Amino acid sequence: MPILIRSEYKGRHVISQARLARTARALLRLCGHTGSELSIMLVSDAHIQRLNSQYRRKNKPTNVLSFPLQEGTGLPDGTMLGDIVISLDTAAAEARQQGRPLRNHLTRLLIHGLVHLLGMDHERSAGEAVAMSAREEGLLQKLQQQERSARMPQLAINVDHVATLRQAREINEPDPVLAAGICELAGAHGIVAHLREDRRHMQDRDIMLLRQTVKTKLNLEMGAAPEIINIALDLRPDMVTLVPEKRQELTTEGGLDVAGQRKKLSEVINRMGDKDIPVSLFIDPDPEQITAALEVGATFVEIHTGRYCDAGGVDERNREFDLVAAAAEQAYSLGLRVNAGHGLNYQTTSRVAALDAIEELSIGHAVMARAIMVGMDQAVREMLALVQGMG
Numbered sequence: 228m229p230i231l232i233r234s235e236y237k238g239r240h241v242i243s244q245a246r247l248a249r250t251a252r253a254l255l256r257l258c259g260h261t262g263s264e265l266s267i268m269l270v271s272d273a274h275i276q277r278l279n280s281q282y283r284r285k286n287k288p289t290n291v292l293s294f295p296l297q298e299g300t301g302l303p304d305g306t307m308l309g310d311i312v313i314s315l316d317t318a319a320a321e322a323r324q325q326g327r328p329l330r331n332h333l334t335r336l337l338i339h340g341l342v343h344l345l346g347m348d349h350e351r352s353a354g355e356a357v358a359m360s361a362r363e364e365g366l367l368q369k370l371q372q373q374e375r376s377a378r379m380p381q382l383a384i385n386v387d388h389v390a391t392l393r394q395a396r397e398i399n400e401p402d403p404v405l406a407a408g409i410c411e412l413a414g415a416h417g418i419v420a421h422l423r424e425d426r427r428h429m430q431d432r433d434i435m436l437l438r439q440t441v442k443t444k445l446n447l448e449m450g451a452a453p454e455i456i457n458i459a460l461d462l463r464p465d466m467v468t469l470v471p472e473k474r475q476e477l478t479t480e481g482g483l484d485v486a487g488q489r490k491k492l493s494e495v496i497n498r499m500g501d502k503d504i505p506v507s508l509f510i511d512p513d514p515e516q517i518t519a520a521l522e523v524g525a526t527f528v529e530i531h532t533g534r535y536c537d538a539g540g541v542d543e544r545n546r547e548f549d550l551v552a553a554a555a556e557q558a559y560s561l562g563l564r565v566n567a568g569h570g571l572n573y574q575t576t577s578r579v580a581a582l583d584a585i586e587e588l589s590i591g592h593a594v595m596a597r598a599i600m601v602g603m604d605q606a607v608r609e610m611l612a613l614v615q616g617m618g
């Protein structure tokens with residue numbers, strides 16, 4: 228289902244092309260055109276006015292124009308449908324007048340343009356205008372329903388710190404396996420555990436029991452060391468996240484240098500792939516690393532949010548956030564699935580969770596620190612509310 232988006236727009240309104248492509252894909256699916264092709268062009272008022280004048284003899288800007296490649300209704304799946312041209316200037320002005328976010332108004336314009344490409348035309352008759360408007364409303368409602376259920380970012384809880392506390396006494400409590408169950412009961416969508424080569428927190432026993440007891444999804448975080456790779460291949464967690472691992476570090480310090488070790492990482496990813504284990508690569512928000520992650524065959528990237536969370540002042544934090552946002556968008560538009568994590572707490576999480584491209588956040592320390600004060604169940608529920616925009 229190729230969606231081609233081209234922007235000729237140089238004005239001040241910023242939109243997510245990845246989101247637009249995702250909406251277009253969902254709409255084609257709803258219209259039974261999973262295999263059809265569509266091109267979307269984003270332009271200014273001056274640009275759309277030229278097109279409107281040339282093709283419709285109307286010398287004024289408009290919000291959306293459709294240029295079908297095929298005539299008639301009932302087009303089969305797999306059709307080259309044509310072009311939808313949207314003026315972001317008019318779209319933004321209309322969105323402001325109607326008091327709705329630009330991205331929501333763009334969805335309406337996209338639906339209108341698409342229904343035109345599928346052969347309906349409100350200018351042909353009053354009856355067709357009514358039918359077209361009903362078709363558009365129906366599509367909008369279905370899309371909104373899908374978005375509401377699909378868009379919610381998920382929360383995976385890292386339970387390493389429960390094991391850290393246990394290892395401080397080298398006894399058998401607190402038990403990270405029990406903690407994982409409580410996190411799941413509180414609504415966490417997944418459990419993350421890092422089996423380090425030095426076994427400083429998680430032990431082999433923990434990982435085995437987590438594999439047997441986690442009901443949501445077990446994400447095994449690991450360095451690409453041969454011993455740990457073999458454990459992962461035997462264990463078959465729901466996914467693995469590869470991280471750089473240094474013996475001296477307190478916690479994972481930076482993202483993987485994917486670009487610098489393509490051969491090694493693609494071999495690990497292939498071996499995991501043979502056992503149907505999807506791989507996520509933990510990387511800094513760096514365009515080169517994202518492209519490399521795609522090239523070595525990763526399914527996910529996890530964008531390192533540490534520098535954003537640790538930033539000293541507002542300006543630095545905003546700069547770091549922009550890097551995370553741009554990286555998430557780049558990875559998503561390349562077709563990677565996008566997670567994020569490290570250092571996220573009750574102050575910094577909402578902003579990252581609100582990014583369109585983010586599928587899941589991986590959070591450990593902040594939740595465990597709060598759990599000591601308010602209990603694990605409450606700490607997870609409070610973080611979940613933030614992740615899902617209800618905090």
Ligand code: PXP
Binds near residue numbers: 529
């Ligand atoms: N993601 C990765 C790849 C990590 O290494 C860690 C730390 O174990 C986390 C997320 C969670 O970070 P934090 O404990 O700071 O929430």
